[in-house]
Amino acid sequence: MSSRALRRLEKQKLEDELANLTMQEKGQPNHSNEDESSEEEQIQPHKVNAFAFLKEEEDEYESLDEEEKIGSENEAGNANPDAVEETPGAVNSSDEDTFYDAKEDISATESAKKKKRNKKKKSRARKKAAAVISGDTFSTGKASQAKGLDQLEDVEDEEFSETLGHYYENSHRLTSKAFIEAVSLLQFDPKFLDPDREFRNLFGKLPEEIIDDVDSTLSGSVSPEVLAQIRRMAKMVRGWGGKDRRSIPGTMRKLVLTKIRDDWIPTTKKDFLMMELNIQKVQQIAMARDASEWPVAIKAELEAEAAAGIQYFAFEGKTQFDTEFFITVAIQPDHEALINLLQRSPYHIETLLQVAMILYRQGQKIQSSALVERGLFVFDRSFKQSFAVGSGLCRLPFEYFLNRQFYLCIFRYIQVLTQKSTFFTALNYCKLLLSFSPEDDPYGVRHFIDFYAVLAGQYQYLIDFVNSPFCQANSDWFVPSLAYSVALAHLKLGESEKARQALTLAYLRYPYMAHMILEKVGLAAGIPAYKGDVSSHTSVATAAYLVRAHLIWDDAASKQFLHDELMKLITTIKKSASDSKDQPIPDNLIRYVILSGEDSVMAKIPRQFFDGDVFEFDVLPPTTEESETIYSFIDQSQIML
Template sequence: MSGRAVRKALRQREAELLQARTPTEEASESEEEPEAAPPKPSLFALLKDANDDDEGDIDDDDEQVESEPQPVELASKKSKNKKKKKKKKDKGKALATEDTEAVDEDDIDRALRELNIKTQAHDASAPIVTSSNAAPGQISLSSVLKIDSRNLDAGNEMKRLFGRNAMRPDDNEGETLGRRRDLRMRLPPGVAGGRALTKGRRNTFVQPKDEWPKAGSGGLGMEIDDSDPATGVTTYKFVHSRSYQSVQQQFVMCVAAMDPERMNVLLQHNPYHITTLLQCSEIFHHQRDFTVAGDLLERALFSLGRSLHSSFQQKLAEGSARLSFRRPENRELFLCVWRYITNLSQRGTWRTAEEFARLLLAMDPEGDPYEMCLIIDFLALKARQPERFLALTEHPTLRRKYADLPNIAFSSALAQLQLGDESLATEYLSKAITRFPWIPTMLYQELGVSTQLPPALWGVPPPDDNPRQQILASLYIERTKDLWKQPAFTTFLVNTCSTIYNLPKTRLLGSSSPSVSMSLARHVMLTAMPSLITLLPREITSRDTSSFDPLPPDDDLLSYEAEPPNLAPMIRETAGGGNAFSAFVMSIIPWFRVGEDGEIDGRQMNETERAQYRDIRQQLEQAGYPDDALRRMGDEAYEVQRIMREQQEDGQAEGRGQVEGAGRAEEEET
């Protein structure tokens, strides 16, 4: 923090102490004493030197400060019998009693601790400045991956943007919104949990809301998977209890049934089941109800945050916390944070989105399963964080990894331009154009620049034999074209391109692989851009995937089997149309009541029904489901159908009541 802020805090502290002084102390200070020794350096002057403040030097004790009292004594007295120095009340200042030695740094730190002031050196969100004399091997990767949990709170950014008062919701609006969410997501009677949400300890990711269901996490926890004392890196893993595993299997059955209402019922009974929250959030997102979709994502992040290991937040602040993407339990956090970043971007809270993107990168910086390096540059520029972005990309380990990424090369030039170093920005952009000459051509087309490109850059396309570069170029243009439309950036691009007269005859991509990696394909699938998905290889798009676990890795580490074997394909094949889950239930349950003579519901089965009956019984027996378990499942399914019918009838009745009420109001008004 600056010296000015420290001095202001000290003056406020001194004013409080001066008001609390007793008449006895004032009388003792007014006693005559011998002439004081030559004045010592003021504590403010030392604070100025420590904080590199650009203000003038603080004068000594003989100079008066208008309308502001001087600081009171900060150092402790050496003995009770030591006399206090003379204080001139007509000048309104107090002399600091110090030894003849100069005040050292420990005294300053002690004064700051007394005032509960934290210096900027302890702020994890401060720009990371590496020493030019430090060797590359001495800079640890964790030093550029530090996360400040305060920047993960979107509410803090909204307060900085619009003020604290603007964040206070209207009473009527908050009541209406809370009632609407309560109608959608209220807990039915008999649901386990019901305890109040913990508000004593701050959640690492998201803070709870009053309208959220009051229930536990359902058996979600976190353990230490591995630890490396040499580097200080600790790998964690999420764990599911037996009850949580049971809910996970129910979720897989709901997905196979392709019934959103059934999913909603499951969420009402398990309001903090992560995968169900993600799936329901995606349903509301497709319905363009972004408010409820974002609220469900925040609820999932809250549940993940209160299940963290006790040491996870500290390791996160140090940049040494890791999560293995190979575990399905961990991948829920990756997907939840990714979708939340999209939601934050739609709300314009770029600083929070950038911090969450850095969090995902810090979880697995070497593997980067979601290719966060392809989006963190855009978020850092939108959040006005060029220093942090440059410190990250210029780390020796990441510099080699990002050598073939056009977005990193071009965004580094824009970051230097945001810092005000135009000459260095021009150098960065010239190198980026030389390395990726097809990017200016694509930018000129998107921006509609009237100035012609120099002959060396005319119509340079991405390499035909490199599908990876084709996808990277299209991604970068699609994501940052609005950013380049700023007049300052457009002018900067045109001026720099005009200085390129020739290009090297050989490509500068080096030995980078032209194939599309699984992480890049996963990134493209998550962006949901059809024009980019068509560029993916057929062997990737034909793989089995799901919206709640897109493109899982081949070396999956399964701690338990969440999907019942052979059940999902059987449901899809058996259901003939309409509501797939209802068709499945109505078609399978009577078959388990078939009599020995082949009767079903009072009639004889035909040959087709007999073949279907034998086939489905065989598949279920191979899957390990006995008859009694299937009958219980059928009874539960009938009960779910009954609940859904009642909810549908209540909704229809409520809708009719609203229409009739509106009609009566219109008639009365007429």
């Protein structure tokens, strides 16, 4: 019997006992349950206050639906449990048989003390777990992971974590213990988000004059007169920039992701704010995703996450330019009008990212990159102090429209870093993007993180990632790109035997990829044709990998190894696994493909995906009741004109 079924039985047992107790207080005898006892202490019906029992039930389950049910039963009985607890000597006038027993007060007091002790215990464990994570953020090993697991045991629900393994029952959510094992893969020093740091590592220590000259480089085409005016404004806005170009007005917090450029218009006003979501709001979002989930189980998961230090955030804000942006992009597309809108609202995030793509397609890559960086600044200046970049513990629910704009902005900036060949910095931005929603991975980081890990020389990281609970506990994570790239990582580390084993596993799982990669980067012609079934999912994922495969399988030794081993597997394993049924293409893979803009890959996506509205600024938004879209921010009356 599953843990969830056991909980249902326990819940039903408590409800039956509650009904019996209520009947006895009203003077109706019931002898069927007189000898029943709970798991922890003997129940004495004639001496126990039913309302105190209700309070204990709330403490045990801590669920919203139980609180609502208890409230309705209290109203039906015309009684107030709070009054009983606050004035224990009073007799309820609506029921003559109700009397006060001193043991009731003792029981309620002990229950309150027990609740307080548990609260303190959770608080201490939360601090310890956070200390483990933050204290060894950048060199987390097996010892620190084991320490984190031990400290989390006090607050983790053992039924959910130990019985069900890495994932909660009927859920895609990692258990907190499994997440502690994998959290180091999402952590990094925020300093690694600065591409200048990678340039220093590549070319040695550069003079400060050169770095300052690069930082002062204009992000766009600005006349000397306008630039002089902007610099005068910067001197008037207190706290703008500073010597390190990371100071912003109104706060002592420094920018983490960006440095202020000379041609950015100084302003003290933030375009939007960041708020921290409470557990009730996050529970509503989770329930909207899957109504079949049990509320008590979801809340237990969220409480375990909170104990591990995980926090949920959302950006909020609305401007007068949202409607105008939508009109110029979706209703009456007009590039000139969009550029004029950017001049009037230089920090409007949707316009920044859209104009950046227009300039990119026109070949103006420098100006395009500058606008993406400015968009990153808009979010950077809005961070709360508690939003710990690099901790791997900050979540941004994909249901919020502005959260999705931040996802998009980081994805675009990863493309900018790719153009600069700062692959290690790009890898850390991949970690950041994945950490916002590691279970759902809405932007499909799993499909391209291997590329940056290999080019950055982080071979062991890629191996650890594939061997982590992310990939080991969920087969959907073991995508073709990871399956084949991890073999290359072993080969680069001189682990030839492990590379052969990894390549064999990759072939058994994705034989179609083996034939295609041999044609793309192999050393011989006349590769045997693949005759098995290929699902749309595998076809698209394979095409996405092949676009970049030649950049990582680039040396002669790797190509020779790939050719020899795959040809051996193809000729010796006559019947390999194939896609027996057409697997649907996941939304995160479609987002990645569309935003990457590779025509050869987009051609693999079935045409029905493009029948409806597909906006580049918000590809495939969630459709739950809790989700926001661009329509949540625009004035419908203006659109109808």
